[in-house]
Amino acid sequence: MRVYEAKLVYSLVSLGDEIRLNTPASIADYLRSAFEENPMQEAFYCVYLDRKNHPLGRHLITLGTVDSTVVAPREVFRGAILASASALIVAHNHPSGDPAPSQADIRVTRTLREAAKILQIELVDHVIVGDVKSDPLGRGFFSFREAGHL
Numbered sequence: 001m002r003v004y005e006a007k008l009v010y011s012l013v014s015l016g017d018e019i020r021l022n023t024p025a026s027i028a029d030y031l032r033s034a035f036e037e038n039p040m041q042e043a044f045y046c047v048y049l050d051r052k053n054h055p056l057g058r059h060l061i062t063l064g065t066v067d068s069t070v071v072a073p074r075e076v077f078r079g080a081i082l083a084s085a086s087a088l089i090v091a092h093n094h095p096s097g098d099p100a101p102s103q104a105d106i107r108v109t110r111t112l113r114e115a116a117k118i119l120q121i122e123l124v125d126h127v128i129v130g131d132v133k134s135d136p137l138g139r140g141f142f143s144f145r146e147a148g149h150l
Contacts, residue, residue: 024143097134
């Protein structure tokens with residue numbers, strides 16, 4: 001039988017001005033560089049937050065294919081619990097550039113919303129990051145909170 005040790009590893013993501021993630025645009029800007037690492041694959045990230053929505057860290061949960069990725073609530077909330085986060089933001093990219101949510105995106109958001117309630121960790125938003133030119137609304141992102149799904 002194998003027994004594993006869990007570790008938290010901290011890598012500096014930014015240095016400078018204090019960041020507060022309180023709008024979908026600020027969330028998209030904060031994560032855009034992470035999505036550029038694998039631009040042809042969907043990547044699903046969590047950003048763990050303190051009580052004032054300052055990021056404690058970000059975590060790549062899963063890296064998928066060109067049009068999908070698998071997300072399990074236990075993977076999403078494991079890091080939030082270990083980081084003692086008060087809240088979290090989840091986000092993923094759409095390599096096609098169009099940030100409109102799919103039915104799978106809507107289902108995942110509902111599942112994460114319910115898990116967040118049980119764990120008493122606020123799910124601040126789920127943001128889909130795309131490209132301004134491919135977005136019919138010209139914004140380059142979609143916010144589930146703004147759309148009334150959270």
